[in-house]
Amino acid sequence: MAGQVKAVVIAGNGTNCEREVAFACRLAGAEVADIVHIAEFLAGRVRLEDYHFLNLAGGFLDGDDLGSAKAGANRLLHAPVAGGPSMAEQIRRFVEDGKLIMGVCNGFQLMVKMGLLPALDGNLMQQSATLTFNDSGRFEDRWTYLAVDGASPCVYTRGLDGLYLPVRHGEGKFVPASDEVLARIEAEHLAPLRYADEQLRPTMDYPLNPNGSTRAIAGVCDPTGRLFGLMPHPEAYLHRTHHPRWTREEDLPEEGMGLWLYRNAVQFIRENIL
Known part of the structure; x- marks a missing residue:
């Protein structure tokens, strides 16, 4: 149905957060929020072109056996799709069509290891950063303050100053592949979220920064x-009763x-894609 x-x-x-993510999309105003098993895509029964907003949920893809989301990244990059373009090609077209x-x-880890982030100069499918083990050497499950970079092009954080969201991960430390990549991320404001203290000042101090992420980076966007x-998990804070x-x-x-991020996405789609 149009519109x-x-x-x-x-x-x-x-994956284990798909239901919460789909619910967040619906709460934010999306009329359709389908949960689709990857096998349905690989069998050619579902195509990305039928959607506007692709969500990669949290969890432990393939048990993180090759490192967080690495096996999942290889699957999406290289697995064939029955009777149609590969998932990598579908994702490329999805991005070229201006979609979100x-x-x-785990979905962030997947995007980084597929080369979808930071995708400098629009170079998709070329990995230029990673997410690795927390400096604490253990799984971190806690709530974090997040400072928002108002100069970032990030669609999802527009109009926001700060957030308070939970983290739960063992490999959340963002590490660029080189000083040049980090410099580009900084210069182009591609790190819209950073771990911060209660006054929203970015920090490297543990446990405010739960993983030791480079320059306190908690989230990354591409240049568009x-x-x-x-x-952090925005889908885990959609109602006041989710707050600790x-x-x-x-x-x-x-x-x-957390709902604010999804609402910004839905609003962008209504204004720029439909």
Whole structure:
């Protein structure tokens, strides 16, 4: 039906947040928010071209056996699709059509290892950074403050100053492949989110920065701002009852901060794609 925002969440092989992500898309105003197993794409029964907003959810793709999301990245880059273009080609066309991709936690790791982020100069499918083991050497499950770079082209963080979202990961440390890549990320404001203290000042101090990520980077976008990945989980804070202090802070708004990212995405689609 014309005029409908259509989101899709890829599931399978270890994802475990697809239902929350689909629910966030619906709450944000998307008329369609399908959860589709990767096998359906590879069998050619579902095509990305039918959607506007691709979501790569959190979880533990393939048990992280080759490192976080590496096996999943290889699958999407190289696995053939029955009777049609490969997933890599479908994703390339999806991006060329001006559509949106958002990866959360394992989905962020997947985007980085596929070369979808930071995608400097539009060079898709060329890995130029990674996400590796937390400096603490353990799985981190805690809530974090996030400072927003208002100069970033990121579609999802427009109009925001700061966020408070949970992290839960063992390999969340963002590391660029070179000083040149880091310099480009900084100069082009491609790090819209950074771990911060309560005053929203970016920090490398643990546990405010839960993984030791380079320059406190918690999220990265491509130069268009349409491709975005972050380690914290926005889909885990959609309502005040998701907040860890909701029984003690009576002035919390009903709407959780994580919903703001999805609403910005849906608004962008309505204004620029439909």
